[in-house]
Amino acid sequence: GDSVTQMEGPVTLSEEAFLTINCTYTATGYPSLFWYVQYPGEGLQLLLKATKADDKGSNKGFEATYRKETTSFHLEKGSVQVSDSAVYFCAHGSSNTGKLIFGQGTTLQVKP
Amino acid sequence: DTGVSQDPRHKITKRGQNVTFRCDPISEHNRLYWYRQTLGQGPEFLTYFQNEAQLEKSRLLSDRFSAERPKGSFSTLEIQRTEQGDSAMYLCASSLDVEVAQHFGDGTRLSIL
Numbered sequence: 001g002d003s004v005t006q007m008e009g010p011v012t013l014s015e016e017a018f019l020t021i022n023c024t025y026t027a028t029g030y031p032s033l034f035w036y037v038q039y040p041g042e043g044l045q046l047l048l049k050a051t052k053a054d055d056k057g058s059n060k061g062f063e064a065t066y067r068k069e070t071t072s073f074h075l076e077k078g079s080v081q082v083s084d085s086a087v088y089f090c091a092h093g094s095s096n097t098g099k100l101i102f103g104q105g106t107t108l109q110v111k112p
Numbered sequence: 113d114t115g116v117s118q119d120p121r122h123k124i125t126k127r128g129q130n131v132t133f134r135c136d137p138i139s140e141h142n143r144l145y146w147y148r149q150t151l152g153q154g155p156e157f158l159t160y161f162q163n164e165a166q167l168e169k170s171r172l173l174s175d176r177f178s179a180e181r182p183k184g185s186f187s188t189l190e191i192q193r194t195e196q197g198d199s200a201m202y203l204c205a206s207s208l209d210v211e212v213a214q215h216f217g218d219g220t221r222l223s224i225l
Contacts, residue, residue, distance in 0.1 A: 045216070093214075105152070
């Protein structure tokens, strides 16, 4: 069945370090891919998205490229800040219904 | 854009009681989704509406669960005869079309005593 797998956390980095959070998916059809972020005490917020193969989503210095050949959508940021500490969720969305299938989430802790 | 609103934010109830949650989507959004999130996990799809029609229900949605969206505006999710395993965060999301990203509310946290 359809699924999303993320790298396990927590991921702990020093400020200004490079971030990669791996995400792979299995899906029927051609789903859209998303990264959502959940800051402490807050709801899920859309971080970025890509709707077709080779699309790159970007926002707030974060990037992810829709790789159909490897069924991946890895999240990257060149220089993390303490304020990026949060839980990051990778998800794919059905092209028919729009329903989202989420990964289990990856906690990022950035230390000054 | 006032965002997706959910009420209450937190509900504590005894096992066996019925509970009802409300979701008010962004006003022009025609699609509304319900998800459930347990601690340390990603949200899991429960059901969704396009306007007032409920188009899909997950197998997670047992017959104790019912959702409605009268007039295609706000939605309610009711759980009858609550069980310990129902303790979770219930999230509501809305979108304008299937290709547009969903906006999430802050959720209703259900705690079963």
